[in-house]
Amino acid sequence: MKAFIPLATLCLAGPALAQQAPVIDMHMHVEPVGDDPLVKYCLPLQAVEPPLDHTRPVVDQYFRSWLNPTCEEFLEPVASDEELLTTTLLRMRANNTIAVLQGEADRVREWMEAAPGRFIPSLKFSVGRDNHEDVSWVREAFANGGFIMLGEVGNQYRGVAPNDPRMDAIWAMAAELDVPVGYHSGLGPPGITPTLYPNFSVAAGNPLLFDDVLKRHPNLRISIQHMAMGFHDELKMMMWTYPTLYVELSGPITGSEDFHSYLKDLIDARLENRILFGVDAMFWPDLLDQAIAEIENAEYLSEDQKRKILFENAVRFLNLNRNDALERAVNN
DSSP states (O other), X not given: OOOOOOGGGSOTTOHHHHTOXXXXXXXXXXXXXXXXXXXXXXXXXXXXXXXXXXXXXXXXXHHHHHHSOOSSOEEOOOSSHHHHHHHHHHHHHHTTEEEEEEEXXXXXXXXXXXXXXXXXXXXXXXXXXXXXXXXXXXXXXXXXXXXXXXXXXXXXXXXXXTTOGGGHHHHHHHHHHTOXXXXXXXXXXXXXXXXXXXXXXXXXXXXXXXXXXXXXXXXXXXXXXXXXXXXXXXXXXXXXXXXXXXXXXXXXXXXXXXXXXXXXXXXXXXXGGGEEOOOOOTTOTTHHHHHHHHHHTOTTSOHHHHXXXXXXXXXXXXXXXXXXXXHHHHHO
16 A cells, blocks of 8 residues: 655646646635544545445444555545645645635635635535525625635535525525526435435436526526536536536546546537536645646547636636636736
8 A cells, every 4th residue: 555645745846737727626625624534535536445344334434444545546634724725725836726615604715815816715505504594695795795606505415406495595696696606416425324414315416406497597507516426418418408507527536437438428418618627625635636637638638628627617607807817827
């Protein structure tokens, strides 16, 4: 077993890194590290599927296997909030990256103050966790709080479908204010029910459940996060039918051997203008380098398609000023 050497310990600006084209990471979290031990990230994550003893709790067995991986290469997690921020910024600067921060409003603001211009603020939301009956606090965040995206919307973890009536006010407000939305669809950790998120619903991650939403709000821009893994045909049909629907690559891009077959299929379906780059690095900042490499080294992608996925499509989805975004990524 060998640990993956964090790129943050290497020279900051070798020739390859210095030439990295600009990147927008659409999926960066700011959750605190906490005191519990964090797992080591195998590449790919599925390489550590343990043989299960069904007389013992399943989640505990997965957690133990991730703490002591048998894979040949893995990433070490950061040890503190300070290391998470400093290492993340190091990797972002080395890779000419700006990122959409997703998390609690106060944490997002803290990171933005630490590195002005490097982050794009997005507001975390879930029915059952946040107040969905009076969404004035959400409106205030977009009208006067500087936030420009809603997400990650984590309803799937609570068994709430996109077309649930409790989301009606949120969808209407996002459409009215022209706010793009990042929505969790597809994957959750193995054994997520019944202990971690007992209401998690696989079915609630089906992109077909956005059908009613987009009929009511045809101009609403929604990013289906994590490629809606497991619902690939449904995703393609919805993207074909609704041109404001985008797909974001976080999760599968560093954790699934199916990733490239899924991505190539989206390219073959001529959906290259609505594919967004994202990492979901959580507590493993070096995943940014790994995820960028997955795109840059994909032989089936043209250089133009790589630039669209890594930067241009996000500029359009977020309605950014391209020159400003470029300057923030390369010169900040």
